[in-house]
Amino acid sequence: MSEYIEQTTNFLSDGGEILQFEIDDAVYGIEIQYITEIIQIQQITIVPKVPSYIKGMMNLRGKVIPVMSVRSRFGKEEIPYDDRTCIIVVEWDGLAVGLIVDRVREVAMISPEEVSSTPDYKNVNMNHFIKYIIETGDEIKLLLDCETLVTER
Amino acid sequence: MSKFEPGMESMVDMYIYETTTLLEQLDQILIKTEGQGSFDKESINEIFRIMHTIKGSSAMMGLENMSSLAHAIEDMFYIIREEKPVISDSKDLYELVFSASDLLKAEIDIMQNDDYDFTDFSPCHDRIKAYVAVLKNGGGEAPAAEEATASASAAAPVAAEGMVTVKVIFDDDCKMENLRALLLVNKIREDCSEISYEPSDIETNADTAKTIIDNGFIVRFKAIDGNDQLVINGIEEALNVKSYEIIEEAAAAPAPAAAEVPKAAAPAPVAAEAPKAEAPKAEAPKPVAAPAPKADEGKKSVEQINNMLQGRQGGGGKQSLISVNLNKLDQLMDMVGEIVITEAMVTGNPDLKGLQLDNFQKSARQLRKLNSELQDIVMSIRMVPLSGAFNKMTRIVRDMKVKLNKDVNLVFEGENTEVDKSVIDNLNDPLMHMVRNAVDHGIEENVEDRIAAGKPAQGTVKLSAYNSSGEVIIVVSDDGAGMNAEKLLDKGERNGILTKPREEYTEREAFQLVMAAGFSTNEVVTEFSGRGVGMDVVKKNIEKIGGTVSVESKLGEGTSFIIKIPLSLAIVDGMNVSVGKSIFTLPINSIKESFKLHENQLIHDTYGNEMIMIRGECYPLIRLYKCYDLEPTYTNIYEGIIILVEAEGKTACIYADELLGEQQVVVKPFSPMFNDFNVKQYGMAGCTILGDGSITIILDANNIITNF
Numbered sequence: 117m118s119e120y121i122e123q124t125t126n127f128l129s130d131g132g133e134i135l136q137f138e139i140d141d142a143v144y145g146i147e148i149q150y151i152t153e154i155i156q157i158q159q160i161t162i163v164p165k166v167p168s169y170i171k172g173m174m175n176l177r178g179k180v181i182p183v184m185s186v187r188s189r190f191g192k193e194e195i196p197y198d199d200r201t202c203i204i205v206v207e208w209d210g211l212a213v214g215l216i217v218d219r220v221r222e223v224a225m226i227s228p229e230e231v232s233s234t235p236d237y238k239n240v241n242m243n244h245f246i247k248y249i250i251e252t253g254d255e256i257k258l259l260l261d262c263e264t265l266v267t268e269r
Numbered sequence: 270m271s272k273f274e275p276g277m278e279s280m281v282d283m284y285i286y287e288t289t290t291l292l293e294q295l296d297q298i299l300i301k302t303e304g305q306g307s308f309d310k311e312s313i314n315e316i317f318r319i320m321h322t323i324k325g326s327s328a329m330m331g332l333e334n335m336s337s338l339a340h341a342i343e344d345m346f347y348i349i350r351e352e353k354p355v356i357s358d359s360k361d362l363y364e365l366v367f368s369a370s371d372l373l374k375a376e377i378d379i380m381q382n383d384d385y386d387f388t389d390f391s392p393c394h395d396r397i398k399a400y401v402a403v404l405k406n407g408g409g410e411a412p413a414a415e416e417a418t419a420s421a422s423a424a425a426p427v428a429a430e431g432m433v434t435v436k437v438i439f440d441d442d443c444k445m446e447n448l449r450a451l452l453l454v455n456k457i458r459e460d461c462s463e464i465s466y467e468p469s470d471i472e473t474n475a476d477t478a479k480t481i482i483d484n485g486f487i488v489r490f491k492a493i494d495g496n497d498q499l500v501i502n503g504i505e506e507a508l509n510v511k512s513y514e515i516i517e518e519a520a521a522a523p524a525p526a527a528a529e530v531p532k533a534a535a536p537a538p539v540a541a542e543a544p545k546a547e548a549p550k551a552e553a554p555k556p557v558a559a560p561a562p563k564a565d566e567g568k569k570s571v572e573q574i575n576n577m578l579q580g581r582q583g584g585g586g587k588q589s590l591i592s593v594n595l596n597k598l599d600q601l602m603d604m605v606g607e608i609v610i611t612e613a614m615v616t617g618n619p620d621l622k623g624l625q626l627d628n629f630q631k632s633a634r635q636l637r638k639l640n641s642e643l644q645d646i647v648m649s650i651r652m653v654p655l656s657g658a659f660n661k662m663t664r665i666v667r668d669m670k671v672k673l674n675k676d677v678n679l680v681f682e683g684e685n686t687e688v689d690k691s692v693i694d695n696l697n698d699p700l701m702h703m704v705r706n707a708v709d710h711g712i713e714e715n716v717e718d719r720i721a722a723g724k725p726a727q728g729t730v731k732l733s734a735y736n737s738s739g740e741v742i743i744v745v746s747d748d749g750a751g752m753n754a755e756k757l758l759d760k761g762e763r764n765g766i767l768t769k770p771r772e773e774y775t776e777r778e779a780f781q782l783v784m785a786a787g788f789s790t791n792e793v794v795t796e797f798s799g800r801g802v803g804m805d806v807v808k809k810n811i812e813k814i815g816g817t818v819s820v821e822s823k824l825g826e827g828t829s830f831i832i833k834i835p836l837s838l839a840i841v842d843g844m845n846v847s848v849g850k851s852i853f854t855l856p857i858n859s860i861k862e863s864f865k866l867h868e869n870q871l872i873h874d875t876y877g878n879e880m881i882m883i884r885g886e887c888y889p890l891i892r893l894y895k896c897y898d899l900e901p902t903y904t905n906i907y908e909g910i911i912i913l914v915e916a917e918g919k920t921a922c923i924y925a926d927e928l929l930g931e932q933q934v935v936v937k938p939f940s941p942m943f944n945d946f947n948v949k950q951y952g953m954a955g956c957t958i959l960g961d962g963s964i965t966i967i968l969d970a971n972n973i974i975t976n977f
Contacts, residue, residue: 159962159963161851161852161956161963161964161965161966162850162851162899163943163948163953163966164896164897164898164899164948164951164953164966165897165898165946165948165951165953166943166946166948167946170942170943170946173940173943173956173964174964175958175962175963175964178958180937180939180940180956180958180964181940182940182942182943211940211941211942212940213940213942266942267942267945269945
């Protein structure tokens with residue numbers, strides 16, 4: 117796993133594959149090497165006394181993994197789950213987490229010239245969830261920093 | 270591992286295990302004798318033996334540096350043993366041996382790295398040499414130390430009177446025949462009053478391996494009490510011995526058997542004489558074959574053989590213990606856990622609902638019984654006493670005593686308490702940190718301060734362990750100065766780790782600050798502590814195994830760190846209770862009873878807190894849905910169920926919707942992500958997967974009672 121992650125440090129210069137997903141109308145991406153699988157919404161057991169964006173935990177073939185809603189992580193209002201709601205399971209360093217997203221799109225190959233850094237202003241991207249901005253054709257995608265997204269308090 | 274020959278790699282684990290155990294023994298002996306102030310004969314012999322074994326096995330593994338260091342120490346103790354020099358400065362000697370033991374341990378630690386390279390022990394060698402010189406001068410006589418062991422054992426290669434000469438041939442291609450021979454000699458040495466061998470320089474000269482291959486290895490010995498057979502058996506059982514031949518029988522002993530023994534491969538002759546020898550013949554054809562040389566009468570030889578066999582079975586203490594790879598035990602444990610879940614899935618299968626199944630139920634009960642026995646056995650296999658982990662601390666305390674110049678006594682209590690092996694492994698580091706803290710910060714810097722406070726000049730650090738309601742509790746306490754809550758808060762404020770206004774901190778909470786990351790009360794970083802990474806590592810390690818750490822302290826009286834670890838990491842008997850849509854599992858051993866509430870039992874105090882009166886006792890009421898912000902099915906207290914729980918002497922009533930039934934559950938630790946939010950503090954100990962695949966949270970009654 118670690119060797120994959122090392123590669124990602126050069127996303128800005130080398131580009132790479134990302135999994136695209138949508139929340140509301142915005143398109144986001146996660147580097148492909150973090151992702152272990154994409155599953156339908158599952159039964160989620162509530163865990164009390166944790167921030168509201170952590171929805172609880174689910175049983176993934178005998179493994180108990182936490183699930184968080186990316187939507188509420190971004191401070192957006194919750195919407196009811198429908199048949200397009202998906203859980204993206206990401207894993208690195210032995211920490212597996214499920215991310216609930218509205219819709220999953222296809223995997224896209226991103227070339228380096230499409231990638232640009234995030235503007236470094238005080239009020240923009242305060243929590244550093246966004247790693248890079250990707251511009252393809254007529255669409256803007258935001259590449260998320262998966263580790264910050266999951267672990268930052 | 271690349272340093273080891275391919276054929277040796279499988280032995281590396283064994284070697285490391287053995288040598289580590291031996292070095293620990295060494296430390297214990299040293300600490301014991303240091304307390305007494307002098308070496309007694311027994312412990313010198315023991316140290317000698319330990320070093321000898323390490324020397325032999327290290328040489329076999331090709332670790333020349335370790336082997337030669339062990340050899341040097343062995344020589345030194347040889348002089349101490351044989352010449353009994355006046356040891357003027359035993360402190361130096363202890364320091365020397367301790368440091369050598371540390372070097373060896375460190376070497377073992379790094380050995381498993383791929384890029385492992387031999388460490389140069391020559392500084393230590395020089396110190397030992399210098400000390401040996403001092404010893405010799407002090408002792409008067411001065412024989413050549415290097416030659417000491419060799420000359421003692423290989424003094425007379427000529428057969429003396431009453432000696433038996435045996436020629437040993439080793440397995441083809443067993444490699445390093447000289448060291449195999451050395452091991453053989455070591456093995457039989459204790460049964461012999463005299464021993465010599467040829468070639469005599471097997472220890473030091475690797476070329477002798479070739480000689481041994483060509484000519485065989487000649488051993489001459491005189492057994493203690495003339496019990497030659499015992500020695501011959503020893504030779505037979507030694508590793509890699511292909512065959513042996515008795516060349517010269519002891520002249521003094523009558524030797525009717527000599528003719529029969531020439532090649533140890535023929536098992537037949539004794540079988541007729543010795544009816545009881547049949548059974549062992551099957552498992553060990555060779556040993557029985559050699560009849561006792563003193564077989565004056567047939568009867569006696571049968572007796573002897575029987576004794577011998579019994580001895581072998583009784584002495585099988587060694588063989589009745591095996592060491593198993595911990596991974597295999599973990600797998601076994603996981604497997605048993607899966608079986609328990611599957612059993613619940615089968616017996617509680619929804620397809621069976623409403624069916625009358627007498628025979629099925631009977632079989633199911635039987636299965637459950639067997640499963641729980643299986644579990645108990647697997648658990649007990651993995652249980653190890655804490656004494657090992659505790660004993661390691663004696664060494665640490667000893668070193669710190671010397672370095673910090675504090676007089677500290679380490680006391681154990683309940684060190685025979687058993688915990689799961691995986692717990693022990695995760696406990697070593699935390700214990701070390703805590704003991705260091707206790708000695709470094711806990712015990713007062715100046716003896717005068719202690720005396721002024723009316724305490725004995727010698728500080729005490731106590732390690733105690735005991736079982737309490739399904740948990741093992743380990744307490745590290747000192748009788749030092751205690752912690753000052755105000756100072757902790759000052760420090761916390763400066764380091765910016767306070768999470769709420771200072772005034773809101775209770776004394777108890779202030780103490781817990783020492784376990785926050787980046788907190789160290791020691792202004793100066795010492796060798797032992799003060800980097801501020803100690804206690805939070807302790808906390809993390811303990812949480813990893815599902816335990817908790819708390820601090821209690823009284824200014825001027827001392828500090829205690831209390832570790833609570835679930836006794837069984839894996840499987841608990843639980844009662845499932847529902848609160849709204851959520852299901853929680855309460856460990857059965859904390860439940861005293863459950864009941865529906867009657868009108869007159871509910872009392873309110875002046876603040877509106879609810880209490881319940883049961884048989885004249887009053888208990889606080891904890892509504893789970895309120896604690897956890899859940900939507901309950903019933904808010905009316907008379908509709909739900911009250912569960913009386915007890916943990917560590919505290920009792921309270923928990924209110925839930927209903928009881929769902931009893932089940933054995935396999936505890937799974939929370940994802941580290943949840944641990945970051947301190948869910949344990951809110952009474953959630955872990956989670957489990959039920960038979961239907963749903964997840965429940967396992968509650969910890971104690972934390973619920975204390976925190977809500």
